[in-house]
Amino acid sequence: xxxxxxxxxxxxxxxxxxxxxxxxxxxxxxxxxxxxxxxxxxxxxxxxxxxxxxxxxxxxxxxxxxxxxxxxxxxxxxxxxxxxxxxxxxxxxxxxxxxxxxxxxxxxxxxxxxxxxxxxxxxxxxxxxxxxxxxxxxxxxxxxxxxxxxxxxxxxxxxxxxxxxxxxxxxxxxxxxxxxxxxxx
Numbered sequence: 001x002x003x004x005x006x007x008x009x010x011x012x013x014x015x016x017x018x019x020x021x022x023x024x025x026x027x028x029x030x031x032x033x034x035x036x037x038x039x040x041x042x043x044x045x046x047x048x049x050x051x052x053x054x055x056x057x058x059x060x061x062x063x064x065x066x067x068x069x070x071x072x073x074x075x076x077x078x079x080x081x082x083x084x085x086x087x088x089x090x091x092x093x094x095x096x097x098x099x100x101x102x103x104x105x106x107x108x109x110x111x112x113x114x115x116x117x118x119x120x121x122x123x124x125x126x127x128x129x130x131x132x133x134x135x136x137x138x139x140x141x142x143x144x145x146x147x148x149x150x151x152x153x154x155x156x157x158x159x160x161x162x163x164x165x166x167x168x169x170x171x172x173x174x175x176x177x178x179x180x181x182x183x184x185x
Contacts, residue, residue: 005173006042010094010183013049015173016042018094020049026101028087030078034066052077063090064138064146071135080132083110088147089126090172094182096127097169100161104129107159115156118165124158125170 006016013021016033023031031051035043036059043053054073060066067088074080085108089096100118104127107116113131117124128151137150161169173179 004039004042005179006091007045008173008179014045015094016045016091017049019089019091019096020046020051022094022096022098023087023101024050025098026096027098027105028101030074032070032073033091034060034069036060062146064141067147068138071138075135080135082133084132085113085129086132086135087127087129089128092173093126093171094173095168095171097161097165099164100169101127103159103161103164107157115151115154116159117151117156118161118169119158120162120165120167120170123167123170128156 007014010018020031020033032054033046033051034054034056035046037055037057038059043055047053052073054069056066056069060069071086074086080086085105087101087104104116104118108129108131110131113133115131115134116129118127119125128147130150134150134154138147141147141149168182171178171182173182
């Protein structure tokens, strides 16, 4: 990308600030971002945008390792109840839909806790909502397993969101072309 992707301009802010704002607008109580110990500028930007920043001692090798650090932080500092939930999405999704976030939070039923996956046009996307009691299961994932294994084992429920968002809500920024195309929307 030629520059740190999450700090690239997006609208009137950056990709990461836009994502953090979407979480807030969707009704998320606390946003936790796991940042490499080598990326001080990103950590500062996230903190100034209102996120809680977790800096592990070494760069996490995989997304599930980052999620483990975030969940440990949440357990220790936010003290979630059994009825709470946590949501996950990659950080390079500046089109994350606050409406989808809100719908997932509304559909979360602590009496019947289930993993919730938004769909658009029948396609699954992010964010994914996990009931808090499933947090310890992330530590039990096998070496070759990611969160998708947990999603499959726990029989996730698909939540249609075609009435509140379009396909761009699931788009991420992986290439310079994605970045240029997304900025034009």
